[in-house]
Amino acid sequence: MVHTAGFPRRFSLWAGLALVLGGALAGCAPPESEALQMEPEAPLDSQSQALSYPNGSSRTVVSRRVVSMNASGVYQAAPGFEQFRAAGASDSTLHAIRIAQVEAPSVREAIVFMTAGQKISSSGHSSGVTGQSSNWDASCDGVSCPNVLLDGRSLAMKLNALGWFPPGKTHLSVANDSNFDHLFDSDTKQRIVNGFVHWLEAQVRPETRSIYLAGSSRGGCLVMRIAQALRANTGLDGIEIYVSSFDGVCRNSQGELGTFDTKINNPVRPWGTFYGAWATNLSAQFPRHERLHLYQVVGGQEVAPATGIRAFSAYAGTTPPSTGTHLDWGWYKQTWVKWQHKEIGNPYTDPSTSDQPLVIAETIDAQLTWLDGLL
Numbered sequence: 001m002v003h004t005a006g007f008p009r010r011f012s013l014w015a016g017l018a019l020v021l022g023g024a025l026a027g028c029a030p031p032e033s034e035a036l037q038m039e040p041e042a043p044l045d046s047q048s049q050a051l052s053y054p055n056g057s058s059r060t061v062v063s064r065r066v067v068s069m070n071a072s073g074v075y076q077a078a079p080g081f082e083q084f085r086a087a088g089a090s091d092s093t094l095h096a097i098r099i100a101q102v103e104a105p106s107v108r109e110a111i112v113f114m115t116a117g118q119k120i121s122s123s124g125h126s127s128g129v130t131g132q133s134s135n136w137d138a139s140c141d142g143v144s145c146p147n148v149l150l151d152g153r154s155l156a157m158k159l160n161a162l163g164w165f166p167p168g169k170t171h172l173s174v175a176n177d178s179n180f181d182h183l184f185d186s187d188t189k190q191r192i193v194n195g196f197v198h199w200l201e202a203q204v205r206p207e208t209r210s211i212y213l214a215g216s217s218r219g220g221c222l223v224m225r226i227a228q229a230l231r232a233n234t235g236l237d238g239i240e241i242y243v244s245s246f247d248g249v250c251r252n253s254q255g256e257l258g259t260f261d262t263k264i265n266n267p268v269r270p271w272g273t274f275y276g277a278w279a280t281n282l283s284a285q286f287p288r289h290e291r292l293h294l295y296q297v298v299g300g301q302e303v304a305p306a307t308g309i310r311a312f313s314a315y316a317g318t319t320p321p322s323t324g325t326h327l328d329w330g331w332y333k334q335t336w337v338k339w340q341h342k343e344i345g346n347p348y349t350d351p352s353t354s355d356q357p358l359v360i361a362e363t364i365d366a367q368l369t370w371l372d373g374l375l
Contacts, residue, residue, distance in 0.1 A: 050361040050362065050365040050366040050368075050369045051365060051368070051369050051372070052361070052365060053158050053162065053364075053365050053368050054158070054161070055152045055153045055157070055158060055161070056152045056153075056154075056156075056157030056158050056159075056160050056161030056162075057152050057157065057161065058131070058149060058150060058151055058152040058157065059102060059131075059149070059150045059152075059157060059160075060147055060148065060149050060150075061100040061101075061102055061148050061150060061174075062100060062144050062145070062146050062147075062148065063098040063099060063100040063136075063140075063144060063145040063148045063174075063176045064078055064081070064098060064099060064100070064101075064143070064144045064145075065078060065094075065095055065096075065097065065098050065142070065143060065144060066078055066081035066084040066085070066094050066097045066098075066099060066195070066199075067081075067084065067085055067091050067094035067095045067097075068095070068142055068143040068144075069095060069142035069143075070142065071142075075091035075092075075095065078143070080101075081099070081199060083195055083198035083199040083202055084097065084192075084195035084196075084198075084199060085195075086195075086198070087191045087192070087194035087195035087198060088191045088194075089188055089191040089192050089195060090188075093179060093184075093188060093192070094179075094195070095142075096177055096179040097175065097177060097178055097179045097192075097195075098137075098140070098144070098145055098175070098176045098177045099173055099174070099175050099176070100148060100150075100173060100174050100176060101171070101172075101173045102150070102156070102160070102172040102173060102174060103160070103170060103171060103172040104171055104173075105168055105169055105170070105171065107168075107169045107205065107207060108169060108170065108171045108203060108204070108205040108207065108208050109165070109166045109169040109170065109207050109208060109209055109210070110165035110166060110169065110170040110171070110208065110209065110210045110211070110212065111170070111171045111200060111203050111204060111208060111210070111211045111212070112156075112159070112165055112170055112171065112172045112173070112211075112212045112213075113172075113173050113174070113175070113200060113211075113212070113213050113214075113223070113226075114129050114130050114155065114156050114173075114174045114175070114213070114214040114215060114219075115129070115130065115174065115175035115178045115180075115214075115215040115216075115219035115222055115223065116129060116130045116132060116174075116175065116176055116177065116178070116215075116216065116219055116345075117215070117216045117217030117218050117219045117220075117249075117345050118178075118179075118180065118181060118182060118217060118218040118219075119177055125176075125177070126346050126349060127154070127176075127216060127219075127345060127346055128151075128153070128154055128155065128216070128246075128345060128346040128347050128348050128349075128363070128364055129154060129155045129156065129214055129215060129216045129219065129246060129345070129364075130150060130154060130155075130156050130174040130175070130176060131149075131150035131151035131152070131153070131154025131155075131156050131157050131174075132148060132149070132150060132151075132174075132176050133149060133151070136148050136149070136176055137176070137177070145176065148176060150174065151348065153348050153364075154348075154364075155214055155244070155364050155367065155368070156172070156174055156214075158364070158368065159212075159368065159371075160172060162368075164371070164372070164375050165210065165212065169207075171203050175196075175219070178192070178196070178215075178218070178219060178222055179192065180192055180193075180218045180219065180221070180222045181218075182218055182249065182251055182309060186254050186256070189254075189256070192222075193222065193225045193226060193229065194229075196222065196226050197226055197229040197230065200226065200230070201230070201233070201236075204236070204239070208239055209238070209239060209240065210239060210240045210241075210242065211230060211236075211239055211240070211241050211242070212241075212242045212243075212244075212371070213226055213227055213241070213242070213243045213244070214243070214244035214245075214246075214367070215244075215245060215246070215248065216245075216246035216247060216248070216344065216345035216346075217246070217247060217248065217249050217303070217341065217345050218248075218249050219246075219248075220245035220246055220247060220248020220249065220296070220311075221245075221248045221249055221250040221256065221257060221312070223243050223244075223245060223248075224243060224245055224248055224250075224257055224285075224294070225256075225257060227241055227243045227286075227292070227294065228257075228285060228286060231286060231288050231291075231292050232288065237290070237291070238291075239291065240291045240293070241291060241292050241293065242293045242294075242371060242374065243293070243294045243295070244295055244367040244370075244371070245294070245295065245296040245297070246297055246344050246345055246363060246367075247296075247297065247298055247299050247300070247301075247311045247341050247344040247345065248296055248298075248311055248312055249303060249309060249310065249311050249312070249341075250278070250280070250312045251309075252278040252308070253308070257280055257282075257285055257312055258280040258281055258282065258284060258285045259278040259279065259280045259312050260278065260279060260280070261278070262278070262279040262320045263276040263277065263278060263279070263300075263310075264276055264277050264278075264279050264300075264313045264315060264320050264321060264322070264323065264324040265300075265322060265323040265324065266298070266299065266300045266323075266324065266336050266338070267323050267324055267325060267336055268336050268337065268338045269299075269300070269338060270338050273301070274302070275299055275300040275301050275302075275338075276300045276310065276313075276324075277298050277300040277310055277311045277312055277313035277324070278310060278311070278312050278313065279312075279313060279315050279320035280312050280313070280314055280315075281314075281315070282294075282314035282315075282332060283314075283329075286331075286332075289330075289331040292331050293331060293374055294331065294332045294333070295332075295333045295334070295335075295367060295370050296311075296312070296313075296314070296332075296333075296334045296335075297334075297335055297337055297344060297362065297363055297366060297367065298311045298312070298313055298334060298335070298336055298337070299311065299336070299337050299338065299339050299340065299341060299343075299344050300313070300336075301340050301341045303341050310341075311341070313334065314327060314332060314334055316329075324336055333370060335362070335366065337359075337362045337363070339351065339355075339359050339362070339363070343355075343359050344359075344363050347359040347360045347363050347364060348360070
């Protein structure tokens with residue numbers, strides 16, 4: 001693995017250690033018969049520590065619509081994004097999807113794709129994953145959004161600066177808006193997923209050895225579903241797949257990502273809150289674990305009051321526990337945090353100033369620490 005000059009992977013190990021992830025609350029022990037069938041858990045009081053990773057450089061990019069609209073109101077597939085239209089979602093749905101190809105070299109040893117969460121109003125959506133600000137879409141026209149600034153503190157720009165995926169040989173893209181709307185019907189969502197999957201598969205080259213996906217909120221659910229399809233593609237068996245999800249939200253009433261109407265309580269939730277996540281048997285969703293690495297940081301705050309919209313949680317054993325624990329199954333890791341949904345998605349703007357260092361350590365830098373240990 002290539003690394004940035006002057007910045008070794010395990011930099012300042014003693015000086016750079018941040019606060020320990022999670023809390024010290026422990027979940028109830030399962031019955032012995034159930035424990036025998038369970039995947040391993042990670043104790044809540046022995047979380048891995050997050051290093052403090054340096055910021056990257058901010059970048060200005062052009063975010064293109066995958067289906068554009070000309071002055072006459074006619075839709076057409078954007079060059080290089082034809083896979084989206086071929087997957088069958090409506091042009092009006094696809095017109096809202098905007099992707100910036102930050103780095104697109106001809107030689108591609110790695111594919112890196114990150115996506116923001118769902119935009120829930122007429123304004124843009126800020127993201128600590130992609131680095132976009134809340135007004136990123138102010139300059140958009142029917143074809144593209146020029147001059148989109150990606151913050152150097154973001155996961156995308158930090159990872160780009162670290163050089164863990166080969167500089168000059170890594171295709172890096174961010175979806176500023178994936179339009180993966182929580183309220184869309186299952187068929188529309190599947191067509192959107194198929195569009196992303198087929199587009200990413202088209203970026204793969206014979207020399208590609210790794211794919212890294214990251215997303216927050218609805219984007220977290222999207223990258224998990226993309227990973228399902230990529231890992232099911234036997235033609236990609238030689239490629240390592242890494243996925244970072246930040247409070248990924250899937251719709252339980254549709255069984256999205258296997259979620260159903262059982263809530264697993266957050267073991268480190270703030271007093272007086274009802275943070276928790278919809279249960280999913282994630283092992284059944286990913287029957288092929290080879291060269292697969294998933295990590296979900298989950299808080300489980302209800303995204304909007306009385307909507308039932310909240311993150312997912314994997315569970316071990318035959319039935320979900322009432323209260324969760326941190327999980328580490330080798331191919332899947334999950335840590336619970338006490339932060340609000342919006343704080344997990346953008347730790348640089350939403351938490352209080354005093355909380356920001358810890359939120360960053362338990363979200364962005366925790367994911368980087370995990371990835372660093374695998375590469």
